[in-house]
Amino acid sequence: MKILKKHVELGEKTFDVAIDRAIVADIFEAYPEQLEVLLSVSKIEDSENSIVSLAKSKYLKKIILLKETTKDVVGWSLHMLLEKAGMESPKEKASDILNYVEENEVDEFYDAIWGFILEGFTLGERERKAKVSFVMK
Numbered sequence: 432m433k434i435l436k437k438h439v440e441l442g443e444k445t446f447d448v449a450i451d452r453a454i455v456a457d458i459f460e461a462y463p464e465q466l467e468v469l470l471s472v473s474k475i476e477d478s479e480n481s482i483v484s485l486a487k488s489k490y491l492k493k494i495i496l497l498k499e500t501t502k503d504v505v506g507w508s509l510h511m512l513l514e515k516a517g518m519e520s521p522k523e524k525a526s527d528i529l530n531y532v533e534e535n536e537v538d539e540f541y542d543a544i545w546g547f548i549l550e551g552f553t554l555g556e557r558e559r560k561a562k563v564s565f566v567m568k
Contacts, residue, residue: 447516450551468493
């Protein structure tokens, strides 16, 4: 299974997070409303993807609720991302990281990790980059 890994620098803390589709499946199983909103909004045409169109389609409220639950999703899943990256005691470290984020009001942390989770969702569709060049004459 493909694994996506990233390095995080958070103030004085540095650590890696990693994700695969199995973790994404666990997250969306625990938070199915997140997936429902994402899939629903993705069906709206780009030209319709305005605040007015979203409000008319009744997705605006769902998007706002999705944004509000992002913190919960990240808090629930962070230990899995740390464990997949090879960190020891991932639950303790996740708690420590989340406390640090709250104490220092690093709100963008939640959006960044949520974005990382979504990258894990599309992991299989990413273009592969050749590790070596190949020519046949």
